[in-house]
Amino acid sequence: xxxxxxxxxxxxxxxxxxxxxxxxxxxxxxxxxxxxxxxxxxxxxxxxxxxxxxxxxxxxxxxxxxxxxxxxxxxxxxxxxxxxxxxxxxxxxxxxxxxxxxxxxxxxxxxxxxxxxxxxxxxxxxxxxxxxxxxxxxxxxxxxxxxxxxxxxxxxxxxxxxxxxxxxxxxxxxxxxxxxxxxxxxxxxxxxxxxxxxxxxxxxxxxxxxxxxxxxxxxxxxxxxxx
Amino acid sequence: xxxxxxxxxxxxxxxxxxxxxxxxxxxxxxxxxxxxxxxxxxxxxxxxxxxxxxxxxxxxxxxxxxxxxxxxxxxxxxxxxxxxxxxxxxxxxxxxxxxxxxxxxxxxxxxxxxxxxxxxxxxxxxxxxxxxxxxxxxxxxxxxxxxxxxxxxxxxxxxxxxxxxxxxxxxxxxxxxxxxxxxxxxxxxxxxxxxxxxxxxxxxxxxxxxxxxxxxxxxxxxxxxxxxxxxxxxxxxxxxxxxxxxxxxxxxxxxx
Amino acid sequence: xxxxxxxxxxxxxxxxxxxxxxxxxxxxxxxxxxxxxxxxxxxxxxxxxxxxxxxxxxxxxxxxxxxxxxxxxxxxxxxxxxxxxxxxxxxxxxxxxxxxxxxxxxxxxxxxxxxxxxxxxxxxxxxxxxxxxxxxxxxxxxxxxxxxxxxxxxxxxxxxxxxxxxxxxxxxxxxxxxxxxxxxxxxxxxxxxxxxxxxxxxxxxxxxxxxxxxxxxxxxxxxxxxxxxxxxxxxxxxxxxxxxxxxxxxxxxxxxxxxxxxxxxxxxxxxxxxxxxxxxxxxxxx
Numbered sequence: 198x199x200x201x202x203x204x205x206x207x208x209x210x211x212x213x214x215x216x217x218x219x220x221x222x223x224x225x226x227x228x229x230x231x232x233x234x235x236x237x238x239x240x241x242x243x244x245x246x247x248x249x250x251x252x253x254x255x256x257x258x259x260x261x262x263x264x265x266x267x268x269x270x271x272x273x274x275x276x277x278x279x280x281x282x283x284x285x286x287x288x289x290x291x292x293x294x295x296x297x298x299x300x301x302x303x304x305x306x307x308x309x310x311x312x313x314x315x316x317x318x319x320x321x322x323x324x325x326x327x328x329x330x331x332x333x334x335x336x337x338x339x340x341x342x343x344x345x346x347x348x349x350x351x352x353x354x355x356x357x358x359x360x361x362x363x364x365x366x367x368x369x370x371x372x373x374x375x376x377x378x379x380x381x382x383x384x385x386x387x388x389x390x391x392x393x394x395x396x397x398x399x400x401x402x403x404x405x406x407x408x409x410x411x412x413x414x415x416x417x418x419x420x421x422x423x424x
Numbered sequence: 425x426x427x428x429x430x431x432x433x434x435x436x437x438x439x440x441x442x443x444x445x446x447x448x449x450x451x452x453x454x455x456x457x458x459x460x461x462x463x464x465x466x467x468x469x470x471x472x473x474x475x476x477x478x479x480x481x482x483x484x485x486x487x488x489x490x491x492x493x494x495x496x497x498x499x500x501x502x503x504x505x506x507x508x509x510x511x512x513x514x515x516x517x518x519x520x521x522x523x524x525x526x527x528x529x530x531x532x533x534x535x536x537x538x539x540x541x542x543x544x545x546x547x548x549x550x551x552x553x554x555x556x557x558x559x560x561x562x563x564x565x566x567x568x569x570x571x572x573x574x575x576x577x578x579x580x581x582x583x584x585x586x587x588x589x590x591x592x593x594x595x596x597x598x599x600x601x602x603x604x605x606x607x608x609x610x611x612x613x614x615x616x617x618x619x620x621x622x623x624x625x626x627x628x629x630x631x632x633x634x635x636x637x638x639x640x641x642x643x644x645x646x647x648x649x650x651x652x653x654x655x656x657x658x659x660x661x662x663x664x665x666x667x668x669x670x671x672x673x674x675x676x677x678x679x680x
Numbered sequence: 681x682x683x684x685x686x687x688x689x690x691x692x693x694x695x696x697x698x699x700x701x702x703x704x705x706x707x708x709x710x711x712x713x714x715x716x717x718x719x720x721x722x723x724x725x726x727x728x729x730x731x732x733x734x735x736x737x738x739x740x741x742x743x744x745x746x747x748x749x750x751x752x753x754x755x756x757x758x759x760x761x762x763x764x765x766x767x768x769x770x771x772x773x774x775x776x777x778x779x780x781x782x783x784x785x786x787x788x789x790x791x792x793x794x795x796x797x798x799x800x801x802x803x804x805x806x807x808x809x810x811x812x813x814x815x816x817x818x819x820x821x822x823x824x825x826x827x828x829x830x831x832x833x834x835x836x837x838x839x840x841x842x843x844x845x846x847x848x849x850x851x852x853x854x855x856x857x858x859x860x861x862x863x864x865x866x867x868x869x870x871x872x873x874x875x876x877x878x879x880x881x882x883x884x885x886x887x888x889x890x891x892x893x894x895x896x897x898x899x900x901x902x903x904x905x906x907x908x909x910x911x912x913x914x915x916x917x918x919x920x921x922x923x924x925x926x927x928x929x930x931x932x933x934x935x936x937x938x939x940x941x942x943x944x945x946x947x948x949x950x951x952x953x954x955x956x957x958x959x960x961x962x963x964x965x966x
Contacts, residue, residue, distance in 0.1 A: 254659040294614075528821060529840070546835060546905050
């Protein structure tokens with residue numbers, strides 16, 4: 198489902214005299230349906246960069262980034278948008294939403310964007326919020342006022358609202374208590390069971406060992422860090 | 425899929441001065457395109473050329489009309505273009521006063537486009553005006569009040585209702601949230617996002633506010649000195665800008 | 681007579697105005713620009729109508745002037761005198777004897793004939809002006825038949841007053857094409873705009889002439905659920921008893937007494953001469 202072939206990524210800082218910072222070189226990776234791969238490596242080694250290259254918000258300098266057959270590195274914006282709507286989900290560490298929109302709507306949005314029936318979408322959102330222990334009295338409030346942990350759980354609920362065949366998870370269990378951590382790991386296991394291909398960053402070693410089938414050390418793709 | 429709008433090599437000069445030059449892109453149904461850049465970068469000139477308010481010196485603006493499929497609106501006869509402007513197109517001005525009739529009630533403002541396309545039943549027109557007031561979160565009791573008695577945010581929402589009542593397929597917006605308080609902006613953004621999704625609208629939004637662009641636009645185009653210097657997915661352009669100017673623009677913002 | 685060219689204006693000017701009139705008749709309801717002249721009376725006193733009358737009159741014509749239906753108000757008397765002196769034409773107060781009738785704010789009650797011409801004095805010829813102040817834009821709206829705004833005005837009426845409250849200068853569509861301001865006649869007179877006589881409209885200050893040829897369709901704008909109604913005071917004339925004429929309300933004293941009389945003085949007088957009697961006939965103002 199996910200296949201990276203000889204992907205490189207560097208940042209050119211035009212306003213710093215054109216300094217070129219290579220962050221990834223010759224990265225290759227293959228993830229099949231039902232598999233969860235953990236990205237490891239020291240902070241700054243390029244774990245998030247790789248996730249973003251796969252998601253398409255970082256532009257690969259060379260190589261192929263195939264997600265469900267589409268080369269994200271070269272695809273047209275509308276192809277990537279369609280891919281993100283239907284196939285490729287991303288749970289980032291930060292919740293970015295339009296202020297004032299109720300939590301329930303935030304979580305249901307990916308389903309609504311797919312043209313899902315409104316009641317059905319809200320029902321599924323409610324189910325996820327309950328599982329992640331967001332009290333019902335908060336559902337009609339905007340998550341912008343929530344605590345960090347609550348926001349993180351809303352973000353996860355939103356990321357799991359639609360059954361994406363490919364998922365990117367950036368520290369999904371950070372800042373969660375035991376019970377919620379358990380729920381999130383179960384969600385990931387369920388996603389794997391239905392055949393989702395997952396790439397994740399887990400600092401939580403226990404969690405990583407429980408849900409991930411193998412690990413890729415991104416430092417291997419970063420010469421500066423590797424040396 | 426046929427693009428709703430195909431822009432090909434649009435250029436506009438003001439004497440020796442370049443307004444915009446050689447701008448091309450396609451817009452697909454349901455897509456929101458953001459145009460960002462500083463004041464004077466040519467984004468408003470471009471928008472006005474696309475919307476038929478200004479005649480471009482070069483290029484084509486091909487719109488997929490309901491009746492006859494793709495047609496170049498630059499070479500259309502003026503009556504055809506004006507008809508398009510009050511049916512399938514809408515234009516939301518930065519300053520609501522430019523887009524509203526301030527001496528006409530809210531209901532009359534919304535009803536105008538309906539009457540312009542031949543609706544002649546007062547009751548039906550009024551019912552639709554009230555329905556649209558509700559959709560833009562203005563109380564039905566304000567239907568007979570003039571926009572002069574409305575707050576800035578309400579005026580802007582009224583302008584949107586007035587534009588969307590004929591179910592246009594393409595909306596041009598020039599700094600729709602400019603000049604509004606932050607909290608009012610948020611409400612408007614939420615409203616616009618909902619309408620875009622529910623009605624399947626396509627939109628071209630000119631803004632200098634990158635946060636607005638991130639929340640509303642699927643795709644982004646960066647303008648500088650009349651030229652399109654970078655374009656792509658909104659988050660890609662904002663998170664991984666390739667061009668020096670875009671990097672400067674993104675890094676100049678406090679927090680996007 | 682020897683001090684003035686016939687009907688005051690020089691022949692070149694009359695020719696220019698006649699051209700505008702002919703163009704107006706050829707394109708019913710279209711406002712034809714013309715080079716309005718300074719007249720020896722202030723704008724607002726009917727300079728547009730006077731110029732059309734001057735260009736229309738021949739020495740054989742019989743001229744009548746009415747102001748709000750009356751022949752004997754200052755405005756009517758001065759314009760009548762003006763043409764008596766400058767054209768030497770015969771004048772009359774009787775509608776049926778006149779061949780050219782200049783009017784301000786009324787159409788006579790008596791049905792006009794094919795051999796008559798009625799000239800309206802128009803203050804603001806542009807019906808769209810109320811909502812669109814830009815002349816460039818209103819001209820474009822006329823040329824493209826974009827008349828939605830007219831209905832916005834009527835919509836506003838209904839929403840503010842529960843009915844179309846526009847009582848005079850009620851907009852009409854002429855011959856299925858141009859929307860026209862019929863000058864500030866009461867809407868009671870609107871149905872009469874479809875008539876046998878030639879109708880000419882002159883706006884001196886605004887420099888516009890327009891026309892409605894005989895037997896032309898003139899439709900008052902309205903809504904399906906708020907149809908046009910030609911209204912008048914629900915009362916017979918207190919002098920002649922007429923129930924079909926447009927009435928003026930006259931306050932008689934400070935205790936609330938008032939009377940309604942025909943606004944068309946010629947119509948009222950001729951009815952009384954024919955023996956019709958109203959409620960207060962013999963007591964009052966006449």
